[in-house]
Amino acid sequence: MARPRDLDTVEGRKRYEEKYQRILNAAMHVFAQKGFSESKITEVASAAGVGDGTIYLYFKNKDDLLISLFEAKLEEINAGLRIALADIPGVEDRLRKIIDFHLGLALNNPQLAALVTIELRRSAKFMKEYAKEQLTEYLDQWGDILEEGKRTGRFRPDFSTNILKHILFGAMDHVCGIWVSNPNRETVDLVEIGGQLTDVILRAISAES
Amino acid sequence: MARPRDLDTVEGRKRYEEKYQRILNAAMHVFAQKGFSESKITEVASAAGVGDGTIYLYFKNKDDLLISLFEAKLEEINAGLRIALADIPGVEDRLRKIIDFHLGLALNNPQLAALVTIELRRSAKFMKEYAKEQLTEYLDQWGDILEEGKRTGRFRPDFSTNILKHILFGAMDHVCGIWVSNPNRETVDLVEIGGQLTDVILRAISAES
Amino acid sequence: MARPRDLDTVEGRKRYEEKYQRILNAAMHVFAQKGFSESKITEVASAAGVGDGTIYLYFKNKDDLLISLFEAKLEEINAGLRIALADIPGVEDRLRKIIDFHLGLALNNPQLAALVTIELRRSAKFMKEYAKEQLTEYLDQWGDILEEGKRTGRFRPDFSTNILKHILFGAMDHVCGIWVSNPNRETVDLVEIGGQLTDVILRAISAES
Amino acid sequence: MARPRDLDTVEGRKRYEEKYQRILNAAMHVFAQKGFSESKITEVASAAGVGDGTIYLYFKNKDDLLISLFEAKLEEINAGLRIALADIPGVEDRLRKIIDFHLGLALNNPQLAALVTIELRRSAKFMKEYAKEQLTEYLDQWGDILEEGKRTGRFRPDFSTNILKHILFGAMDHVCGIWVSNPNRETVDLVEIGGQLTDVILRAISAES
DNA sequence: TATGAATGAGAATTCATTCAT
DNA sequence: TATGAATGAATTCTCATTCAT
Numbered sequence: 001m002a003r004p005r006d007l008d009t010v011e012g013r014k015r016y017e018e019k020y021q022r023i024l025n026a027a028m029h030v031f032a033q034k035g036f037s038e039s040k041i042t043e044v045a046s047a048a049g050v051g052d053g054t055i056y057l058y059f060k061n062k063d064d065l066l067i068s069l070f071e072a073k074l075e076e077i078n079a080g081l082r083i084a085l086a087d088i089p090g091v092e093d094r095l096r097k098i099i100d101f102h103l104g105l106a107l108n109n110p111q112l113a114a115l116v117t118i119e120l121r122r123s124a125k126f127m128k129e130y131a132k133e134q135l136t137e138y139l140d141q142w143g144d145i146l147e148e149g150k151r152t153g154r155f156r157p158d159f160s161t162n163i164l165k166h167i168l169f170g171a172m173d174h175v176c177g178i179w180v181s182n183p184n185r186e187t188v189d190l191v192e193i194g195g196q197l198t199d200v201i202l203r204a205i206s207a208e209s
Numbered sequence: 210m211a212r213p214r215d216l217d218t219v220e221g222r223k224r225y226e227e228k229y230q231r232i233l234n235a236a237m238h239v240f241a242q243k244g245f246s247e248s249k250i251t252e253v254a255s256a257a258g259v260g261d262g263t264i265y266l267y268f269k270n271k272d273d274l275l276i277s278l279f280e281a282k283l284e285e286i287n288a289g290l291r292i293a294l295a296d297i298p299g300v301e302d303r304l305r306k307i308i309d310f311h312l313g314l315a316l317n318n319p320q321l322a323a324l325v326t327i328e329l330r331r332s333a334k335f336m337k338e339y340a341k342e343q344l345t346e347y348l349d350q351w352g353d354i355l356e357e358g359k360r361t362g363r364f365r366p367d368f369s370t371n372i373l374k375h376i377l378f379g380a381m382d383h384v385c386g387i388w389v390s391n392p393n394r395e396t397v398d399l400v401e402i403g404g405q406l407t408d409v410i411l412r413a414i415s416a417e418s
Numbered sequence: 419m420a421r422p423r424d425l426d427t428v429e430g431r432k433r434y435e436e437k438y439q440r441i442l443n444a445a446m447h448v449f450a451q452k453g454f455s456e457s458k459i460t461e462v463a464s465a466a467g468v469g470d471g472t473i474y475l476y477f478k479n480k481d482d483l484l485i486s487l488f489e490a491k492l493e494e495i496n497a498g499l500r501i502a503l504a505d506i507p508g509v510e511d512r513l514r515k516i517i518d519f520h521l522g523l524a525l526n527n528p529q530l531a532a533l534v535t536i537e538l539r540r541s542a543k544f545m546k547e548y549a550k551e552q553l554t555e556y557l558d559q560w561g562d563i564l565e566e567g568k569r570t571g572r573f574r575p576d577f578s579t580n581i582l583k584h585i586l587f588g589a590m591d592h593v594c595g596i597w598v599s600n601p602n603r604e605t606v607d608l609v610e611i612g613g614q615l616t617d618v619i620l621r622a623i624s625a626e627s
Numbered sequence: 628m629a630r631p632r633d634l635d636t637v638e639g640r641k642r643y644e645e646k647y648q649r650i651l652n653a654a655m656h657v658f659a660q661k662g663f664s665e666s667k668i669t670e671v672a673s674a675a676g677v678g679d680g681t682i683y684l685y686f687k688n689k690d691d692l693l694i695s696l697f698e699a700k701l702e703e704i705n706a707g708l709r710i711a712l713a714d715i716p717g718v719e720d721r722l723r724k725i726i727d728f729h730l731g732l733a734l735n736n737p738q739l740a741a742l743v744t745i746e747l748r749r750s751a752k753f754m755k756e757y758a759k760e761q762l763t764e765y766l767d768q769w770g771d772i773l774e775e776g777k778r779t780g781r782f783r784p785d786f787s788t789n790i791l792k793h794i795l796f797g798a799m800d801h802v803c804g805i806w807v808s809n810p811n812r813e814t815v816d817l818v819e820i821g822g823q824l825t826d827v828i829l830r831a832i833s834a835e836s
Numbered sequence: 837t838a839t840g841a842a843t844g845a846g847a848a849t850t851c852a853t854t855c856a857t
Numbered sequence: 858t859a860t861g862a863a864t865g866a867a868t869t870c871t872c873a874t875t876c877a878t
Contacts, residue, residue: 015858037246041852042861051860053854062852121327121386163405166387167380174379175372177330196372204413224841250869260843265870433837455664459873460840469839471875480873539745539804581802581823588801589794595748596793614790622831642862668848678864683849 020058023048024072027065032111036066036119067131070120073112074134077105081141091149092206096198098142099172103194106176110185117177139165146205155205164205171197229267232257233281236274241320245275245328276339279329282321283343286314290350300358301415305407307351308381312403315385319394326386348374355414364414373414380406438476441466442490445483450529454484454537485549488538491530492552495523499559509567510624514616516560517590521612524594528603535595557583564623573623582623589615647685650675651699654692659738663693663746694757697747700739701761704732708768718776719833723825725769726799730821733803737812744804766792773832782832791832798824 026048030039041062045052059065084101088094106113120131142165149155175193182188235257239248250271254261268274293310297303315322329340351374358364384402391397444466448457459480463470477483502519506512524531538549560583567573593611600606653675657666668689672679686692711728715721733740747758769792776782802820809815 040850045861052852052862053860054858056853057858118330121330121390159409160401160405163384163402164409166384167406167409170383170386171376171380173383175375177379178375192369193372196369197376200368200373200376200413201409204409228841249867261845261869262843262871263841266841271869458871463840470841470873471839472837474874475837536748539748539808577827578819578823581820582827584802584805585798585824585827588804589798591801592797593790593793595797610787611790614787615794618786618791618794618831619827622827646862667846672865679848679866680850680864681862684862689848 019048019050019054023050023055023058023065024069027069028073028111028115031066031069031119032114066119070116070131071134073116074131074138078134078137078141081138085141085145091145091152091154092202094145095149095201098145099194099198099201102172103176103190106180107190110180113176114180117173117180139169142168149205153207156207159205168201228257228259228263232259232264232267232274233278236278237282237320237324240275240278240328241323275328278324279340280343282325283340283347287343287346287350290347294350294354300354300361300363301411303354304358304410307354308403308407308410311381312385312399315389316399319389322385323389326382326389348378351377358414362416365416368414377410437466437468437472441468441473441476441483442487445487446491446529446533449484449487449537450532484537488534488549489552491534492549492556496552496555496559499556503559503563509563509570509572510620512563513567513619516563517612517616517619520590521594521608524598525608528598531594532598535591535598557587560586567623571625574625577623586619646675646677646681650677650682650685650692651696654696655700655738655742658693658696658746659741693746696742697758698761700743701758701765705761705764705768708765712768712772718772718779718781719829721772722776722828725772726821726825726828729799730803730817733807734817737807740803741807744800744807766796769795776832780834783834786832795828 023044027039027044030044030047033039034043041055042052044065045055048055055065059068081098081101085094085097088097120135143161146155146161146164150157150161175197176190179185179188179190179193232253236248236253239253239256242248243252250264251261253274254264257264264274268277290307290310294303294306297306329344352370355364355370355373359366359370384406385399388394388397388399388402441462445457445462448462448465451457452461459473460470462483463473466473473483477486499516499519503512503515506515538553561579564573564579564582568575568579593615594608597603597606597608597611650671654666654671657671657674660666661670668682669679671692672682675682682692686695708725708728712721712724715724747762770788773782773788773791777784777788802824803817806812806815806817806820
């Protein structure tokens with residue numbers, strides 16, 4: 001692999017970035033479609049409109065392509081969530097928002113959602129070395145809300161933030177996974193699901209009961 | 210593949226069954242360890258203490274081995290759950306039991322839990338064609354309890370059984386997945402998690418709040 | 419391979435011979451159907467109604483099965499031809515007879531004819547080491563007639579017996595091969611072919627022209 | 628198999644064609660030597676001086692290699708025969724030429740002759756689906772001469788063109804086959820054989836006898 | 837003798853990766 | 858930089874042969 005060398009010119013960096021993203025997007029589509037190990041580099045290359053060899057100018061190998069894909073997308077998602085939550089005051093509303101945001105991810109990019117739910121788990125290696133950091137940050141944003149709710153007395157103090165954030169995430173992840181892998185996706189109502197989940201969780205943790 | 214022909218003698222059927230299970234168990238260990246597509250038939254064979262070719266006397270191909278593994282184990286699990294719930298009267302206790310049962314699966318056979326959480330999702334093909342039936346039955350046992358709780362007035366009537374069973378299952382599945390893939394497994398307390406989850410869910414759906 | 423040991427009892431020899439022939443016939447059918455290298459020992463065994471291993475009590479290996487098949491059948495054919503020609507006086511009639519006999523082979527046992535035309539050539543090894551002797555004897559019976567015709571003045575003296583017998587055999591062999599491999603065998607008239615060939619050859623070599 | 632994509636540049640097409648022929652020739656040698664089913668792809672690859680995988684860039688699989696080999700060579704032969712007969716006026720001379728041509732094929736390329744005589748018959752599949760067309764065209768060129776001889780009154784009208792062309796071809800094919808598979812090839816005189824065959828056939832079908 | 841389950845050497849084929857252009 | 862033809866290691870699966878029963 002030889003990373004392009006004219007990265008110091010603005011021109012060059014832009015061209016580099018553009019193709020890098022193009023490959024990443026192609027990989028996302030192909031991997032989501034057939035699964036990582038059934039996907040061929042050639043398929044990704046032709047989906048990206050580049051030569052097979054070009055992939056190796058931008059990524060170390062096939063594994064690195066998957067890793068980079070997760071890194072980039074998860075980072076994007078984390079940033080997105082941070083922005084989405086930025087100006088929402090109440091913890092209940094923040095919780096509502098975070099649930100909507102997660103469901104929105106699946107709605108807007110089922111390809112990526114499918115990849116994350118299915119392939120991210122595939123390899124403990126990826127899980128541990130690369131994606132974990134980003135995933136942890138994502139989960140922490142959930143945890144922060146729960147923590148804040150406890151602190152402000154809006155949420156009951158007697159549950160483990162750490163455990164509950166996983167419970168919440170797992171519930172959403174599974175529900176999205178079902179939706180994503182469902183061929184007649186239209187008939188299932190993600191919004192309804194979001195409402196139910198919000199109700200359940202608020203009823204369970206609200207202090208005023 | 211030439212299924213052995215002396216299945217009509219009791220002797221023969223026993224020997225067949227014994228080796229079939231031996232291979233299935235070996236597959237479970239190997240697949241759980243390295244993931245399906247990273248596992249080699251040779252590895253499964255030598256783990257089972259048989260020749261490579263022998264695998265093909267019992268299974269059509271590598272895919273069939275995975276499918277058969279899921280079919281057999283999920284069936285076993287469903288039967289186990291049915292028995293476990295058989296003589297428990299109250300819905301709250303039944304719910305408690307079902308959560309314990311699921312966590313117990315992970316505790317008693319992390320190998321299998323890892324396989325189910327990770328590899329079962331791998332291929333929509335498997336998901337849809339083979340395992341779905343068994344998975345549906347498993348989820349239905351969850352749904353039945355929720356339904357019964359509503360009917361008997363113990364649970365609130367205003368939640369969707371169908372959605373909640375997925376939420377519940379997803380939460381547990383994720384939490385088990387985390388635990389299973391966690392190298393320092395000992396330090397995380399699955400029982401504590403089970404307790405928290407039960408509390409949360411009962412608080413959310415109990416009618417008397 | 420352990421040739422049966424009770425071959426000294428009449429009883430035993432008969433049983434041995436019977437099964438030997440049974441396997442040989444099964445092999446003929448199977449080999450003729452799918453070709454030698456596409457045929458599996460299991461197929462021959464089940465066609466013969468014996469176990470796979472039993473084949474190896476009667477034949478050294480798969481190659482030996484083919485060799486033995488050719489040896490047995492060609493020997494049978496040679497003997498048959500010798501008898502057929504035994505009491506025919508004139509060389510013209512003998513030539514006519516030999517042509518009829520060859521075509522009759524194809525007519526009566528297309529399976530074998532297909533095998534001989536196709537598989538006998540396959541391996542120079544078989545050709546040279548085993549079948550050649552029998553084939554040579556067969557061809558010699560053709561040569562003998564031509565020789566005798568020359569000697570008695572019925573046939574022209576100016577052709578090479580050795581070459582002509584090959585030409586004759588080749589012509590017949592090919593024509594039979596076409597017929598054998600022809601799916602709508604019925605519509606082609608082997609008898610007509612025999613007549614034409616006889617006419618041509620007699621016109622070419624008769625002395626009285 | 629991924630057929631090279633730069634076939635639109637003259638450069639590329641030439642390089643492709645060159646390697647395609649190189650592999651085809653290597654296959655001819657190897658297949659002729661050991662027979663198709665005894666030949667390994669690795670052997671063909673190393674005989675062609677390419678990697679194993681390269682074969683699969685040019686041919687779909689091992690069978691396709693054999694089929695393509697026959698298609699290419701038979702086409703070449705048909706074209707050659709057409710040219711050879713182009714400017715020969717008399718039917719007797721044309722018949723002589725066609726016999727010489729066929730024997731010349733064996734003389735000049737015993738490898739190919741061996742393949743055609745032995746392996747082309749191997750599989751009825753190949754025979755019927757692929758090679759038949761080319762073989763038919765070849766035989767038709769024989770038939771055309773016989774037909775023309777009848778029409779012009781040079782040949783007797785009382786034989787079946789259709790049958791005789793097969794008789795002729797069979798005779799030559801067999802004789803070539805013997806020669807090809809004969810280790811001490813030098814001692815047998817193909818030219819002498821050609822002369823004898825021509826004499827016999829002309830004596831048999833000429834009208835002026 | 838007869839069996840057929842077990843074996844494992846062997847072969848075709850795939851595909852990530854390289855590298856000459 | 859970009860390409861895609863070439864590679865060959867690696868893997869699945871087959872099937873002739875063996876051997877315990």
